[in-house]
Amino acid sequence: MYEIRLHSRGGQGGVTAAKMIAHAAILDGKYATASPFYGAERRGAAVVSFIRIDDAPIRIYSQIRNPDLVIVLDASVMETVDVLQGIKPGGTVLINSPHPVDMQGHAVSYVDLTAIALSLGLVIAGSPILNTPLVGAMAKLGLVSVESARLAIREAFGDERNVQAAEKAYEELKA
Amino acid sequence: MAEIPKEEYILRCTSACAGCSSSLVLRYILKAAGPDSVLVVPACCTSVIQGIYPNTAMNIPVYNVAFASAAAVASGMSAAFRSVGKKTNVICYAGDGGTVDIGIQALSGALERGTDFLYICYDNEAYSNTGMQRSGSTPLGAKTTTTPEGKRDAKKDLDRIVQAHNLPYMATACSAYPLDLYKKVQKALAIRGPTFIHILAPCPPGWRYPSEATIEMGKLAVKTGMWVLYEREYGKLSVTGASKGALAKPLPVGEYLTRQGRFKGIDAATIDYVQQSVRDNLARIAREVEGVC
Amino acid sequence: MLMVATGNKAVATAVKDARPVVVAAYPITPQTEIVEQIANFVESGEMEARYIPVESEHSSMAACIGAAATGVRAFTATSSHGLVYMCEMLHWAAGARLPIVMANANRALGPGWNIWAEHSDSLSMRDTGWLQVYVGSVQEAYDATLMAFRIAEHDDVLLPVMVNLDGFTLTHIMQQMETVELGDFLPPCTVPHAIDTANPGGYGTLTPPTEHFKFRWDIERAMRDSVGVIRETEAEFARRFGRQYAPVEEYRCEDADVVIVAMGTLGKEAEVAADVLRNEGIRAGSARIRWFRPFPAIDFGDADVVVIDRDYSFGSGGILAHELKAAGMAPYSVIAGIGGQEVTYDDIAGFVRNRIPGGEYWFGVSD
DSSP: OEEEEEEEETTSSHHHHHHHHHHHHHHTTOEEEEEEOOOSOOTTSEEEEEEEEESSOOOOOSOOSSOSEEEESOGGGGGTOOTTTTOOTTOEEEEEOSSOOOOTTOEEEEEOHHHHHHHTTOEETTEEOOHHHHHHHHHHTTSSOHHHHHHHHHHHOOOTHHHHHHHHHHHHOBO | OOOOOOOOSBOSOOSOOTTOHHHHHHHHHHHHHOSSEEEEEOSSHHHHHTOBTTOOSBSSOEEEOOGGGHHHHHHHHHHHHHHTTOOOEEEEEEESIIIIITTHHHHHHHHHTTOSEEEEEEEOSSBTTTTOBOOTTSOTTOOBTTBTTOOOSOOOOHHHHHHTTOOSEEEEEETTOHHHHHHHHHHHHTSSSEEEEEEEOOOHHHHTSOGGGHHHHHHHHHHTTSSOOEEEETTEEEEOTTHHHHHHSOOOTHHHHTTSGGGTTOOHHHHHHHHHHHHHHHHHHHHHHTTOO | OEEEEEHHHHHHHHHHHHOOSEEEOOOOTTTHHHHHHHHHHHHHTSOOOEEEOOSSHHHHHHHHHHHHHTTOOEEEEEEHHHHHHTHHHHHHHHHTTOOOEEEEEEOOOOSSOOOSOOSHHHHTTTTSSOEEEEOOSHHHHHHHHHHHHHHHHSTTTOOOEEEEEETTTTTSOEEEEEOOOOTTSSOOOOOTTOOOTTSOOEESOBOOTTTHHHHHHHHHHHHHHHHHHHHHHHHHHHHHHOOOOOSEEEESOTTOSEEEEEOTHHHHHHHHHHHHHHHTTOOEEEEEEOEEESOOOOOOTTOEEEEEESSOBTTTBOHHHHHHHHTTOOOEEEEOOGGGOOOOHHHHHHHHHTOOTTOEEETTTOO
């Protein structure tokens, strides 16, 4: 089982991102679950979502304590949240950032999702849409296929710029 | 004058008290409604009056429901009938406790949602079925088992609450004037959407007057202006029947109050206060009828 | 059709496929998505039902009663405070023998305000005469909701059915789900005692002490008959759609020395705990109770039983534990997951390792 913990802020689309990633994995023929952790958070608060991908049906509903991959959609959450907590030895980090970030020796991938969204004009209520380019980055990491990523995005959003954003993130992701 | 159908939907030998006006009015309501009607009845005197299982004194379907739920049950029933293309009349028949107190939330919701039904409150001004406890509809000064010294608060103005829902038709009636009631029920049932009739229904054991005085007590309520017969069609108010005369020249309220044991010992100041309230209310109605407000 | 759906979406989709005539509902976290989704289905024309946006849960059940009394299919959904607010009408629905189906998003009761999973809401309604099923996945939420209509409306049952899914843990998780082409799996709803103005009768009339008990016994008789109807419905569902269900989902119980008994998502998590324990050489199994009412016949032979209650009857004990005691067992009673308390498969494995037959353990308190 591959376990992903996604850190974001309320309103950044982390929940939809988790859904699209799980959906893409399911389209690849795998089993997947996406479960946002619901607290009393409001817009702007640091929030977390969990994604599990496996070849067998998933029976675990508890939170992910030892993720294989930590995704940080908003680097500012790291000021208050230890995003590396419980990460598996050899676990990796994917961060929305224009430049590499030191993550205590963990392998880090980075891509400027914010810039991609802004360059395509993908903005809702003043906030750049980060979740659709993120799905492209996941495809680059090999967690979901490119074709399934496209389908999952199209299922969630009608605007084709979202697919373009994913393709851009796929190209720009750096390890 | 309208021909009252001979068909009876309340059979003989109900469990009603002698001189019960609420079963009298129900007889006329059902004659006006006809056989394609369902009565939804929350806990009230009618729960008992209709008879004890396996018997029933009613010749139309009667759906008995929990105290607070009548208008909501009617919502579901009406929606279901209309969905399958049936025009069946859905009529809530509830006492004052089940309307102004525990049932008011469901009533308000059903009215606001435009439910196609007729809600009738027969108001005997107390929880009579449980032995005369005070309700929100009990008038000032009336003794009940829970207001042994007389009620200190005024009767809740149910009609103005209902009116605030801007329903297409609402009316008041009194058991002493069954033809007036009959016509109002017919009118209400001809209208699609929520309709409402509030009936004053004097109660011999509760109000403590002799059973044979039930009609007279209703007439006194109207003639003193303690109760006003009117209807409100799409907001427009018209006073009906005997209240037209009472509006111009009401009898003193004392003639109504002192005939009932529940007001025994009521002091002059309270009578004066009641008289003033009646005067104010009649004046308000008269102004509205004249189009002043 | 393959979908990715939350538990709430699964319930709403099943309701759409079941084609009720009336849906009356009131929003409450974490159930709200069900009624929002249904309102959208109705608005978009995907569902022909009348959606009644009632002013309270007491009225949502009342409206379902009024609708079902005319012989049509009716549905509502609620949670927690909403469920206990409609308690009176739950008794009325069962007593009136109306096949209403309701989804309940299991959630704790206040104070203090808590919106997370707990089974105290529905278990405190266990004696209302409703059948109760607890589901463990999004797919099961869909399948159980469809089956609930068929079971409730069966002539031998004519009792309401409550489909329970864990608040947030299941209502909001996204998983894959296959919808079905219902065909005639769900026949048109018929209520033999539906209101008929051509054949008038009294309903819920004052019933004297010489008669009332007969109606109560009829409820119990229907509850007992429902056991066979559930079995037949689940078998037919498996035959048509390929997915198997049973009143108790047993996992690796055949040779087990210890069986973990739980409901809802904790019952699924317990399967993983059994695997963990088996890897350590402890022969563990999991028995997830799906149908709580009627309570299934269970027998685990000489195996130890560890029962997890996401609920409690104050002054007495875990409610599921009581059911097992009534079946002659001496379970180790674990109280865990209260108000959304996090419980992992590792925690469950720990309960099993440290079990004391007949004892009680409050997770997070007893240590």
